[in-house]
Amino acid sequence: MDLSFILIQALNGLASASSLFITACGLTLVFGVTRIVNFAHGSLYMVGAYTAATLVPRLLEMSYGPATFWAGIVLSALVVGLIGILLEILLLRRIYRAPELFQLLATFGVVLVFQDLVVQIFGPQDILGPRAPGLRQPIEILGRRFPSYELALIIAGPIVLGAVWLLLRRTRFGILVRAATQDRDMVAALGVNQALLFTGTLFCGAFLAGLGGALQIPRVAANTGMDLSVIAECFVVTVVGGMGSVPGAFLAALIIGQLQAFGILIFPKSTLVVVFLLMALVLAIRPNGFFGRPEATGGSHVVGIASRAPVRSGPLLMIAVLVVLAALPLIADPYLLKVATEILILALFAFSLQLLIGVGGLVSFGHAAFFGLGAYGAALAVKWLEASMFVAVPSGLLLAGAGGALIGAFLVRLSGIYLAMMTLAAAQILYAVAFQWVDVTGGDNGIIGVWPPAWAGPRAIYYLLTLAVTAIALFGLTRLIDAPFGYALRAARDSEPRAESIGLAVRRHRWLAFVAAGAGAGLAGALYAFSRGSVDPSLLGIPTSVDALTMLLLGGIQALTGPLAGAAVLHALRDWIMPLTPFWRLLLGLSIITMVLIFPRGLVGTVFHGREERA
Amino acid sequence: MNPLLDVSGLKASYGRAQVLFGLSFQLEPGEVTALIGRNGAGKTTTLKAIVSLIPAQADRLVFKGHPISGLSTYRIARLGLGYVPEDRRIFTDLTVEENLEVGRQGARPGRSPWTPERLFRLFPNLATMKRRRGNEMSGGEQQMLSIARTLMGNPDAILLDEPSEGIAPVLVQAMAEAVRAMKSEGVAILLSEQNWAFAAAVADKACVIERGEMRYQGPMADFMNDEALRRQTLGV
Structure with missing residues (x-):
């Protein structure tokens, strides 16, 4: 040199x-x-x-x-x-x-x-x-x-x-x-x-x-x-x-x-x-960069899930929904089951983001990082360790959880817009690694041949497996949100100084939220990898992160169940409309803008809000 | 003669808590009126509501013959109604001269416009710190600058929120001088004050507010002479 x-x-x-x-x-x-x-x-x-x-x-x-x-x-x-x-x-x-x-x-x-x-x-x-x-x-x-x-x-x-x-x-x-x-x-x-x-x-x-x-x-x-x-x-x-x-x-x-x-x-x-x-x-x-200053705006700019009395028929309703979903393979063809499997996976993905945004007030614009880490974790385990699905999926979850721990450790000091931009940057880095480290990740082509074992191969079986895993994961995350941990996160979301002054370790809670949300998204990513049989860098891309946000927005950020509805509606719409038009992104973009401008509560949020207004 | 500023039935709320319950008063041209009241009585809210910085309703809100209810803040300021906030809100990154530049508006017919030079004569200590940044100034200096900045818009009236609060006692006297000087230039002033002694020194008229309602309106001198009324309205 x-x-x-x-x-x-x-x-x-x-x-x-x-x-x-x-x-x-x-x-x-x-x-x-x-x-x-x-x-x-x-x-x-x-x-x-x-x-x-x-x-x-x-x-x-x-x-x-x-x-x-x-x-x-x-x-x-x-x-x-x-x-x-x-x-x-x-x-x-x-x-x-x-x-x-x-x-x-x-x-x-x-x-x-x-x-x-x-x-x-x-x-x-x-x-x-x-x-x-x-x-x-x-x-x-x-x-x-x-x-x-x-x-x-x-x-x-x-x-x-x-x-x-x-x-x-x-x-x-x-x-x-x-x-x-x-x-x-x-x-x-x-x-x-x-x-x-x-x-x-x-x-x-x-x-x-x-x-x-x-x-x-x-x-x-x-x-x-x-x-x-x-x-x-x-x-x-x-x-x-x-x-x-x-x-x-x-x-x-x-x-x-x-x-x-x-x-x-x-x-x-x-x-x-x-x-x-x-x-x-x-x-x-310097948390505000070389010449930046602390943001004056805070509390009022946060949106999140609202507190409301538990619905008494809630558990019954959930069981009913589960039964209906479990009965789906009786009537649906394999294609519909594939779509339904993906919807379940995306619902878990969006719900894990809800833990960060709706509960924690931590606006993440790079949630694809964890989804992709989970998918790649599973796929790499298959490719390099010849692991079975039952080892590969937990590896994906662990890798994503570890990613959440690492990225979260850098990010918990930040808030608001800095946090959003940094999560996005972190996801872009992982995207670049997956894209450029061809020897290990396969680069642009990704990794193929990530299939479940033969007995779980039929769409109906894989669908039921996914249903079971996502239901358990969603239940676990819900319990987390309803536990003191969730309340602490919400307190910190609404006012960080007040939460700290009553003795809550805000940063540690937020860090744990990143780990939990990362693991949840990683599980979704790993399931997704086995559902499609392959992974590629687009799973880590900005559009994937924005998909999760769109599901959240569509379903409603104020409602806990919002992301589930949002995932179903967005994925179904995409599946239906995308083949019909070359303008899918234009339509999606305009819909996002429209939702933000006139429909910011989302689907579930609007239903709840309407009910409360009448009450 | 028509009042310069005519307020009637002014109501304002923060969320669900109503703060102003239908205030009515007038500001005559070239006159100094003091809004007197305790902490939380609604003085600051009244001033903010008039210039549309917070949403408010009024039966009648007219400035120089223009209805200003629902007008955006900058249009109200363009009409010649200046506002000097309680917390001064100096642009701390900007120098004294730049702060004045932000406030500059065109001249109004029949009056010689305010220039930085004229303002430096009115507030001599600002003249010594033309290139100083807002964040390097004392509270009193910031208060002077905040008033000077609003004067750069050649207003016919100024809403002046707690000018004597939080400044060194020696500057309170200078502030009173400044208010009288503005008055002698023909600027009407609506002053919000907790410090009734300061108000007494500069105001022609007193409006006493309590919990968002008008308790007394009349000449300042009468209010000062009537100890029973003062005790009843202010507890002093």
């Missing part, structure tokens, strides 16, 4: 730091003012890349030259800025005071909508943009060739930092933005129209996302996966830098860029592991 190699790696790190900063800066700016973590920020980045990759070649045909190229990049960013304005007016404005879980879900709905729209508008192929005129030749640094476009990127980062700094310090708009970051109501009481201010901020944030995406076109082809990969990185940058802090984002991007450039030498399989270690370290020392 000589000096020139180190220099080139460092320059590479600077170039990716620059692009990351430009994008993350928009996210942190928008969060600072609106207090919304805009999941769709990555989609705006993707739209920026697609727009530039489509627009810039056309412009270059008309007049070839550097000026045209850069004008095209800025024009694409402006287009994305306009989309940001629409996003603010149509959606964000309506959810500023909603609980942060709903804000995240609604903006994730936008992510889904954009995924389908981008394919419809730009086509399914990746689009590689043109190389920048005037920067086509690599330059030589200490005898090594280095792309000159990367140098331009390295300069772009500080330019954007300077421009944003001037905007925030030297213009009235910037002063108002900084004031609103601290105290929105007071800004309004001084006669400032918040709506305009917020729309303006969203324009800036979206412009930066679009710029970040547009600048990528000569190096990376615009593709449909870039939205979620960039948003996970942006989350890390903003959290490490401190939410809402632009200089913090810059510093964090620099460090992460270098870590990725040199981390690849240490962990060639997953540079994200190094990034995660950095994040864990920073958050352990």
